[in-house]
Amino acid sequence: MTVTAKTEHELKMNLVTGADVLIQSILQEGTEVIFGYPGGAVLPIYDALYRQKVNHVLTRHEQGAIHAAEGYARVSGKPGVVIVTSGPGATNIVTGLMDAFIDSLPLVVFTGQVTRAVINSDAFQEADIIGITASATKHNFQVRHVRDLSRTVREAFYIATTGRPGPVLVDLPKDICAAQLVNEPHHSEINLPGYRVPTQVNEGDIHRFAEAIKNAKRPVLLAGAGVLHANASDQLRSFAQIHHIPVVCTLLGLGSFPASDPLFLGMGGMHGTYAANMALSECDLLINIGARFDDRLTGNLAKFAPEAKVAHVDIDPSEIGKNVQADYPVVGDAQSVLAQLEKVMDANPNTLEWLNTLNGYAEKHPLHYECSLENQSLLPQFVIERVCHFAGSDAIITTDVGQHQMWTAQYYHFERPNRWVSSGGLGTMGFGFPAAIGAQIAEQKKRVVAIVGDGGFQMTLQELAVVRELNLPIKIMILNNGALGMVRQWQEAFYGKRYSHSLPPVQPDFVRLAESYGISAHLVEKANELDTVLESAMENGEPMLIDCRVKQLENVLPMVPPGKGLKEMTGV
């Protein structure tokens, strides 16, 4: 460890601070980058960062830091690391914690805390972040003794990254980080008697599961984000191809199975394809691999997969049977389960007729939109198709939340895993742009495109400063409909077109806004202007913002109206 700016006495005694031990422990876990924002309670930590060689990204808001860490975690599979101060710094990351918790992203988040002596005295910038985040973290710790520091860091990383991944918070009273201690190698064994990671897949479960698949007439694979977390895309692809089983992806499962494969039916759920939702509705065996039967996927549960036996594979036993009763429950990670299943699959189900039926659905009711070339008006679906064309299948796409997110999920063809970053479970506006920063930092050689709405972009656009500072070649595509589009769509469909507060009367000039940060920007108003701009954007290695003025009153279709079953889609 390199330590500078220490007094002679400190050097002679080989004294370091708690903060030095903290940073050392964080680096020992293989951390490459920390996203953070300083403040009073973490001054000792930031002083240690000043002394030690650490790659720290200063975002312009704590929410930006945690969403960047999520984007980093999503594409790299490694834990995103965040440091923020106590009080407001800590409360500013609650949304990101909840987002990572519900979407199972590994994060280790360090919050400053007031000194131990004044905890629970309403001290300046004190917040009970342990209590506040109890339901928004996989686990949280407050370090009460310096001697626990390095062990707690190890445990935090271990919990965040094993089993079902999730965010772990470590609260650090200022005096713990400021404490001086003798720098000695510390042996910090993990001590978590209540934490078990499922490793052995039950053989009996696998055999019953295999029998069910072999005998199925209308099986369908539902691939969720669990496939991606377990790096099981290859296994999924070969399993589906060998046994001729069609595949539906959840929103977050996109990319786990190649969109161009003939067995791929598209995304299921509220804005899923007709073929995918019919497959889920008419199947006799629903094979859920790492999806959690979210209500946006199932629609009305009483009408969900009415004729199907359900097989459910999940690393988290508490997911199985939570929303949908499982006939074939299998606890384990998607990769081991699929590998073991393959070993015992000695026959194929006969799915020829079923695949024909589904192909018929897909041909009869593909995704579609009305494109009028005459006035060259810019349609959002068209923009996504062109981005897909120019960005290529290796690009990483992040989105914010709203109509543009659904159009991306529908019209972008994800061919490979870990190229798709979106806020699924929490639906957090403001996520997409900072997530792209984290993704670009994780994958510096890859093309990263952030597809955002005009509304959500305004929630975290201050991070443009980071893009400029690090010269990250992110392309920011604003699908600017001058509306909180998804809200407006629901008001159109279910509230008699009473557009209450969904058409903001004042919008910034996004082009000049980007330019004020030193980022070049283009305005695209007509369909025939798009390709030239996209082509040049994807070629150059500079950040760029593209403000696409898309049709305001366009709707995301088809749609399963709230409360309805998947078969009751409108706008097919």
Add this chain to the structure above:
Amino acid sequence: MLRTIVATVSSGSNVLIRMTALMAKSAIRIESLHMQRSNTQENISRISMLVDVENERQTARYVNQLDRLVDVISVADMT
């Protein structure tokens, strides 16, 4: 319906915050709640509680969610 749930946990207040947060989320009513440190094992406590739940399914979900907590070593519906 009344159910008795018994858990062995790591001592400390964190586990109690999480257990009660889960209860609050699904409006499970606590009839009684008892937590005691083990006098044979260090840092281990036993919690037993009598809760009022809507149905078996809610109990199963609650027990599963408790089991998932890092500080819960074991838990069971002992009714």
